[in-house]
Amino acid sequence: MQSKDRALLCTHLALEKKALDLKILEVNGLSSLTDYLVIASGTSDRHVQAVAEEIRVGLKRDHGIHPLAVEGMDDGRWVLLDYGDVMVHVFQPEVRSFYDLEGLWSEAPEVVPEAEEPT
Numbered sequence: 001m002q003s004k005d006r007a008l009l010c011t012h013l014a015l016e017k018k019a020l021d022l023k024i025l026e027v028n029g030l031s032s033l034t035d036y037l038v039i040a041s042g043t044s045d046r047h048v049q050a051v052a053e054e055i056r057v058g059l060k061r062d063h064g065i066h067p068l069a070v071e072g073m074d075d076g077r078w079v080l081l082d083y084g085d086v087m088v089h090v091f092q093p094e095v096r097s098f099y100d101l102e103g104l105w106s107e108a109p110e111v112v113p114e115a116e117e118p119t
Contacts, residue, residue, distance in 0.1 A: 001063060003085040007036035008113055010088050013058040014040045019051045019090065023102060024111035037105065038088040041096055045076030052079035052090045
């Protein structure tokens with residue numbers, strides 16, 4: 001699976017748990033750590049945990065993809081799922097605002113998912 005497809009899949013899985021304010025930033029020309037950042041918000045510690053867990057379980061179940069590392073799951077204020085080429089950050093709004101990853105990576109182009117075909 002290509003990095004961009006993995007980032008888009010993470011976004012889709014996050015939406016399954018009603019994640020808010022989703023963004024995908026393409027940082028592969030700006031960072032040696034990863035190719036894409038997926039950034040999302042949850043409304044509470046449980047919501048943040050549920051979004052992160054949906055992504056982790058969905059990638060494992062459907063694609064056999066395991067994160068290299070998971071940080072912050074117990075606290076639920078900021079959960080990081082590190083998939084190497086894609087890093088997923090799920091924040092509570094005040095934590096997201098404080099760390100301002102979008103501002104830090106303001107030079108990174110945002111990936112806009114194509115609209116789903118109407119059924």
